[in-house]
Amino acid sequence: MRDLRDRVICIVGASSGIGRATALACAQAGMNVAVAARRIDLLxxxxxxxxSHGRVALPVACDVQFDADVSALIERCLEHFGRLDAVLANSGYGHQGCVVDLTDESLRRIFEVNFFGTVRVAREAVRAFRASGRGHLMITSSCLSRFTLPYFGAYSATKAAQTQVARSLRLELQREGIDVSVIHPITTMTEFHDASADVSGIRRRGVPRHAPRLFVQPPERVARAIVRCLRRPRAEVWTSHITRLVAGAMVAFPRFHDFCLRKELALQAAYLDVESISGKAEVAAEGAAG
Ligand SMILES: NC(=O)c1ccc[n+]([C@@H]2O[C@H](COP(=O)([O-])OP(=O)(O)OC[C@H]3O[C@@H](n4cnc5c(N)ncnc54)[C@H](OP(=O)(O)O)[C@@H]3O)[C@@H](O)[C@H]2O)c1
Structure with a gap:
């Protein structure tokens, strides 16, 4: 068990949701925390x-699409705290749509943030960890790195890419004293769902439909799992054992995957205006989202 008191973590994608909850959970565990994202007011x-928990905090504006932002972030952490023990690469968003109907530009953008953004954070974190001979890199992937949902093909592809990179890094960096963990949250009640519907230009009908309660979690639950992993580093963190098992079965048996998800498609259709999940709506929405 590692003592987290006075250790330093940098959380990238900390302005809301899982990142924000993790920042507070780390502070409660005695860590000093650098929090980064684009919305500096929230940070x-x-x-x-x-x-207010008696810890030191450092808010830093950072867009993971830019190398310079990410390298400046890690430099500022080292200058401010004099050490860096852990980094959580957590930034990400969803973009719903049938992949063949999405524009290349929107596909490149989601990979730029979710995948290349993660790689940028990992590169700078590992550079700092190598200099001190230790460190813990954590990457927020998703249960959707193992299976997918209708209209989440592009997002799932970015999450699968993150997971495989984390797995290879874990083996490659082990000898250097650097731990790598990947987190697989299930549906988590954050801004993610509204933001991804908005960026995708999807019209919604009635109240949001989420997965059955068993498969929905608050961000604080993911945050607690991340803190446990900081104390005792693990290769993969799943916040739902049942989802982990079902995901394994879906990987092994593709027809089981399709059987489960066909039902999901029908449920989604009742809430989402499926007609609006098209490349045409998306272009207008991206313009509005800037
Ligand atoms: N919610 C779920 O159901 C769920 C399930 C599995 C996995 N996840 C994953 O969990 C992670 C956190 O998501 P969340 O659910 O907590 O959603 P969220 O509340 O929307 O948080 C997303 C975070 O990513 C940051 N971000 C987005 N684009 C960025 C960019 N270009 N540069 C820097 N930061 C950026 C956002 O900050 P700014 O907008 O201020 O930049 C925000 O802090 C994501 O990687 C997501 O894929 C979520």
């Missing part, structure tokens, strides 16, 4: 909350 209020 500054989060930093004040962290400081």
């Amino acid at each position: 500054e209020s989060l930093a004040r909350e962290i400081e």
